[in-house]
Amino acid sequence: MTAAASPIEPREPKYYLVKRHLLEIIETLEPGAPVPTERELTVELATSRTTVRQALSELVGEGRLIRRQGSGTFVAEPKIVWPFQMTSFTEQAAANGFVASAKLLAAERIRASGEIATRLNLRSSAFAYRIERLRLADDVPMAVETSHLSVAAFPGLIKHLRQISSLYRVLADVYDVVPVSAEESIETAAASPREAALLGTDTGAPMLILSRHSFEIDGTPVEWVRSWYRGDRYRFVAHLSTA
Amino acid sequence: MTAAASPIEPREPKYYLVKRHLLEIIETLEPGAPVPTERELTVELATSRTTVRQALSELVGEGRLIRRQGSGTFVAEPKIVWPFQMTSFTEQAAANGFVASAKLLAAERIRASGEIATRLNLRSSAFAYRIERLRLADDVPMAVETSHLSVAAFPGLIKHLRQISSLYRVLADVYDVVPVSAEESIETAAASPREAALLGTDTGAPMLILSRHSFEIDGTPVEWVRSWYRGDRYRFVAHLSTA
DNA sequence: ACTCGAAAATGGACTAGACAAATTTCGGTC
DNA sequence: GACCGAAATTTGTCTAGTCCATTTTCGAGT
Numbered sequence: 001m002t003a004a005a006s007p008i009e010p011r012e013p014k015y016y017l018v019k020r021h022l023l024e025i026i027e028t029l030e031p032g033a034p035v036p037t038e039r040e041l042t043v044e045l046a047t048s049r050t051t052v053r054q055a056l057s058e059l060v061g062e063g064r065l066i067r068r069q070g071s072g073t074f075v076a077e078p079k080i081v082w083p084f085q086m087t088s089f090t091e092q093a094a095a096n097g098f099v100a101s102a103k104l105l106a107a108e109r110i111r112a113s114g115e116i117a118t119r120l121n122l123r124s125s126a127f128a129y130r131i132e133r134l135r136l137a138d139d140v141p142m143a144v145e146t147s148h149l150s151v152a153a154f155p156g157l158i159k160h161l162r163q164i165s166s167l168y169r170v171l172a173d174v175y176d177v178v179p180v181s182a183e184e185s186i187e188t189a190a191a192s193p194r195e196a197a198l199l200g201t202d203t204g205a206p207m208l209i210l211s212r213h214s215f216e217i218d219g220t221p222v223e224w225v226r227s228w229y230r231g232d233r234y235r236f237v238a239h240l241s242t243a
Numbered sequence: 244m245t246a247a248a249s250p251i252e253p254r255e256p257k258y259y260l261v262k263r264h265l266l267e268i269i270e271t272l273e274p275g276a277p278v279p280t281e282r283e284l285t286v287e288l289a290t291s292r293t294t295v296r297q298a299l300s301e302l303v304g305e306g307r308l309i310r311r312q313g314s315g316t317f318v319a320e321p322k323i324v325w326p327f328q329m330t331s332f333t334e335q336a337a338a339n340g341f342v343a344s345a346k347l348l349a350a351e352r353i354r355a356s357g358e359i360a361t362r363l364n365l366r367s368s369a370f371a372y373r374i375e376r377l378r379l380a381d382d383v384p385m386a387v388e389t390s391h392l393s394v395a396a397f398p399g400l401i402k403h404l405r406q407i408s409s410l411y412r413v414l415a416d417v418y419d420v421v422p423v424s425a426e427e428s429i430e431t432a433a434a435s436p437r438e439a440a441l442l443g444t445d446t447g448a449p450m451l452i453l454s455r456h457s458f459e460i461d462g463t464p465v466e467w468v469r470s471w472y473r474g475d476r477y478r479f480v481a482h483l484s485t486a
Numbered sequence: 487a488c489t490c491g492a493a494a495a496t497g498g499a500c501t502a503g504a505c506a507a508a509t510t511t512c513g514g515t516c
Numbered sequence: 517g518a519c520c521g522a523a524a525t526t527t528g529t530c531t532a533g534t535c536c537a538t539t540t541t542c543g544a545g546t
Contacts, residue, residue: 050530
């Protein structure tokens with residue numbers, strides 16, 4: 001313990017004061033109710049619109065507010081809870097009462113390199129599928145998912161995928177492959193313009209990226225997939241036990 | 244399927260162009276190397292400093308860059324991978340070769356209400372502990388953790404906690420309570436000035452919030468805890484299997 | 487009553503600049 | 517050469533404003 005164990009007292013940026021003011025307002029309102037306009041807040045709090053917008057942007061990013069151009073800014077609905085486990089998106093959705101679907105955005109063969117080659121245990125020039133899909137639950141876009149699989153291991157995969165939307169079902173039915181273990185990771189990043197447009201949010205909005213690296217019983221890598229979810233709308237939940 | 248199934252073509256904000264330019268630069272550099280200064284980028288890309296800073300801020304939030312006031316902006320080290328499982332922070336750290344410690348920031352008795360009362364299954368006026376700790380691995384701050392437990396279930400807890408830093412060890416040794424199941428959730432939010440100061444980041448930086456609601460074998464709630472991790476530095480990893 | 491279109495209101499993107507805080511640089515002094 | 521302090525450099529915060537895109541409002545015309 002050093003001598004200078006003084007209480008940490010960070011100076012508060014002005015935009016944070018605006019944010020706290022807005023949080024108090026939000027407390028008193030129902031979801032869907034409008035908060036004051038940016039220009040009103042600028043006058044009321046004697047600040048600039050830039051500063052007000054910074055506070056609003058954080059609250060939007062945290063899922064507390066939603067903004068609609070030309071209309072106003074409104075209190076958001078609570079975040080959607082999304083359980084995740086060792087199953088497919090389709091099964092996860094079904095377990096929670098949603099109908100899962102997918103819109104194929106891209107399906108191509110690429111040359112594996114760098115991380116993809118490593119993850120799929122391929123030579124650096126071998127072919128790999130790159131399959132990008134928009135994941136929907138009850139027709140509401142949930143995530144943009146980019147999967148990579150070995151072409152050699154699953155010949156003709158794209159054709160099958162156009163008929164059966166569940167990748168895991170195709171793997172099981174057609175290729176008799178069932179992933180039995182996986183390593184999943186979660187991190188944050190900002191939405192690119194493309195993802196933002198697909199998911200109906202703004203470029204730069206905070207996202208939750210769920211990566212899954214799945215394996216067969218003998219340790220053969222099956223799939224490496226990264227799914228981008230809107231951080232302002234979803235909360236991932238896992239049930240754990242020591243049993 | 245509507246007629247207007249046109250390819251989604253979001254217009255790209257100018258700051259995103261700056262961001263892509265910076266990503267190209269980052270690719271060619273080693274961690275620790277400086278990127279051009281804000282004013283250099285302003286001139287080079289014929290834009291305003293505000294726009295440059297927006298691009299830089301996203302890259303900082305994603306853990307690609309770090310900024311040092313008065314010094315410059317530098318390529319960041321890769322994110323730290325942090326496995327999480329049904330064990331205590333102390334055990335998790337040990338399993339990964341770190342020495343875990345904790346600095347007690349606050350330990351108080353509060354009146355349970357709202358969410359806390361619900362989570363701990365307490366009457367709305369019952370007492371609850373609110374324990375706030377800074378979590379360290381090898382003396383590097385990792386997370387700010389706020390735990391809530393029932394006072395009635397664990398009398399004298401704070402006294403014990405001042406001697407044994409591991410909460411789970413206190414629960415096991417003193418009260419003979421071992422949580423056997425838990426519900427964990429992950430979401431994003433922006434750092435408050437206080438958390439930012441404690442973790443050495445900036446107010447508003449994206450954080451990963453890991454919440455844990457743990458239970459005894461008979462379903463009695465033991466603890467409800469929320470841990471704030473720096474989103475730019477950590478990636479949470481879980482191993483899953485169908486076995 | 488209805489429709490259409492202009493005007494107003496609102497959020498989205500960007501600019502140019504001021505001042506503050508922290509660090510680095512560098513010249514003068516000992 | 518070592519040290520100190522001023523100056524320059526760099527990021528941090530905030531302001532005041534412009535122009536655009538979208539939505540809402542509302543009045544004129546039918």
